[in-house]
Amino acid sequence: MDKHDIENYKAEFIDLLKSTGREGVDDLIDMLNDGKMRFFTAPASVNHHLNSDGGLLVHSLNTCKAGLKLREMVITMKPELEDQLNRDSVIVATLLHDICKADIYKPTIKKQRGADGIWRDVDSYEVSYRNFPMGHGEKSAMLALMSGFEIYDDELLAIRWHMAAWDLPMQSIELSRCLNTARDEHPLCSLVNLADGIAANLLEWEA
Numbered sequence: 001m002d003k004h005d006i007e008n009y010k011a012e013f014i015d016l017l018k019s020t021g022r023e024g025v026d027d028l029i030d031m032l033n034d035g036k037m038r039f040f041t042a043p044a045s046v047n048h049h050l051n052s053d054g055g056l057l058v059h060s061l062n063t064c065k066a067g068l069k070l071r072e073m074v075i076t077m078k079p080e081l082e083d084q085l086n087r088d089s090v091i092v093a094t095l096l097h098d099i100c101k102a103d104i105y106k107p108t109i110k111k112q113r114g115a116d117g118i119w120r121d122v123d124s125y126e127v128s129y130r131n132f133p134m135g136h137g138e139k140s141a142m143l144a145l146m147s148g149f150e151i152y153d154d155e156l157l158a159i160r161w162h163m164a165a166w167d168l169p170m171q172s173i174e175l176s177r178c179l180n181t182a183r184d185e186h187p188l189c190s191l192v193n194l195a196d197g198i199a200a201n202l203l204e205w206e207a
């Protein structure tokens with residue numbers, strides 16, 4: 001992905017976020033743009049899918065697009081859920097669900113052995129949680145709040161629990177009750193979890 005692609009995806013991300021008309025969008029974008037966060041150029045992972053500059057941005061957009069399609073499908077099949085699956089909430093929760101990952105990947109150079117047996121320097125990333133080791137979904141929710149962005153309870157819970165039980169220490173009865181309650185009370189939680197899975201496991205699938 002070149003710089004031009006990243007700029008286009010970044011503009012798409014900002015347009016979608018601004019389409020919600022929420023207060024504090026500019027402050028949130030400033031925070032994501034910050035040199036420490038570098039959200040718009042961060043990879044989505046080091047060794048798995050979208051492990052290059054802009055990967056996290058593309059994954060966030062894929063999750064948003066999957067979320068909006070899922071919303072349409074669910075509302076067609078079950079119209080009474082329309083009020084619970086507000087379009088703006090789907091956009092906010094999907095675009096921001098993984099902002100926690102932005103500051104953990106630091107660009108570095110690694111040695112890689114080619115098919116010809118020769119070792120070469122290649123661009124890569126190293127992982128460090130030192131900046132703000134707050135967890136995964138909870139860190140994304142907290143960063144959104146700290147920026148001053150206008151965000152609501154169901155969106156914070158959908159971000160917090162976007163990994164569902166994969167982010168649950170099974171010895172914690174209290175956390176598993178919180179997850180179940182969040183999903184029971186707010187269908188947005190299940191929708192964002194499914195959209196994330198569709199993005200990561202299907203839209204970003206590679207042979």
Ligand SMILES: [Fe+2]
Nearest residue numbers: 097098136162
């Ligand atoms: Fe995530």
Ligand SMILES: [Fe+2]
Nearest residue numbers: 059097098196
């Ligand atoms: Fe994700």
